[in-house]
Amino acid sequence: MITLSQIQLVIFFFLIANVVSFQTNHQQLKTSSGTTSLAASEAYPTFTQVISDVDDTLKSSGGVNVGGVALGGIDVQYERGDFYPGVAEFMLEISRHGLSDEDSKCPPKVAILTARAEEFKMALEIKEDSKLAVAMRTAGERAGISGWGVGPVLYGSVAEWVIQFRKGLRKFTNFERLIQQDPTGMIMQYVYVGDTGELDQEAxxxxxxxxxxxxxxxxxxxxxxxxxxxxxxPPPKIINGRPLVFFKTYVGAAVDAVQLGFMEVSGLETVILAATERLGNTPRESDKWRDLQNDIGRAETILSQYSL
Known part of the structure; x- marks a missing residue:
């Protein structure tokens, strides 16, 4: 009998084939006149900026709610405020992929799209000395990169914080604001990382x-x-030749990133090391370890292929 995991594997390989086809067909940049411009693509390196949600993506919301309104997210597997194992390293390795040795020393910082209300910015602002900013910056420093971490932060409003269905739209409109830094896409491209709890999929x-x-x-x-x-x-999806993938741990996300050509194998190894260190004090019978070990098993298949 064909299992669900086997069906998902077939879908994923189909997705990879479509992504490769899309990337092949878009190797050359188009000018406003519609002709390709090799000079433009050679003159400017293409950087990848990771765009991230905060709650339940970078760190757990703990599933806290008041009067039925979630205060940031729904995740109850991790305690409120816990950073997900390997998250910073995953985003750093995505940002560094494909860059020259010189450019890889200054990859783009992570842009934040959050539903947190700007009206409450005094209390909710992500500051340089916040635990989040320090954790991201530390990941960069461990890789020999100073100054990497949290970049631009685009907030939501009280309306989206309370009226849940508006959160996806607000994050998308904030994304449109963000890409005005390079509307041609000649210098900057993006990878969006969110979660399944707060309409990030819609965005x-x-x-x-x-x-x-x-x-x-x-x-x-x-x-x-x-x-x-x-x-x-859920099984992965492909939209306009681009992949949308779901993951349980950041090791699993890194496995998918390697298979899709968005991360080096060495980056996968870095994420595995960081994730296992993060769970060092967690009992081995925990469901957190169970999820991580499942994805490490997937990673070992890839790593064994590259060690031959």
Whole structure:
């Protein structure tokens, strides 16, 4: 009998083939006149900026809610405020991929799209000395890169914080504001990382439908407000030739990134090391370790191929 995991594997390989085809057909940049410009592509390196949500993507919301309104997200697997194992390293390795040795020393900082209300910025602002900013900056320093970490932060409003269905639209409109830094896409392209708890999928799919020329991929962290049964990881999707993939751990996300050509194998190894270190004090029988070991098993298959 064919299992669900086998079906998902077939879908994923089909997705990879489509992504490779898309990338091949878009190797040359188009000028406003519609002709290709090799000079432009040679004059400017193409950087990848990771765009990220905060709650349930970078760190857990803990599933806290007031009066039925979630305060940031729904994840109950990790404690509120816990950073997900390997998250910073995953985003750094995506940002560094494909750059020259010189350019890889200064990859783009992570842009933040959050539903946090700008009206409450005094209390919710992500400052340089915040735990989040320090954690991201430390990941860069461990890789020999100073100054990397949190970049531009685009907030939501009280309306989106309370009226849940508006969050996806606000994140997309904030994305449109962000890409005005390079509307041609000649210098900067993007990978969006969100979660399945707060309409990030709606925002990510809209990005892929409207801006496939600059959005390379969407990665969505699978979270749930229940521990039993654990959430099912949906099969990957392809929108306008670009991949949208779901993952449970950042090691799993890194495996997908390597297979899709968005990360080096050495980057995968870095994410594995960081994730296992992060869970060092967590009991081995924990569901956190179970999820991580499942994805490390997938990673070992790839690593064994490159060690031959």
């Amino acid at each position: 990510g799919e809209t990005m892929l439908r409207e801006y496939p020329e600059v959005v390379k991929a969407v990665f969505l962290h699978v979270v749930s407000d229940e521990l039993d049964p654990p959430p099912t990881i």
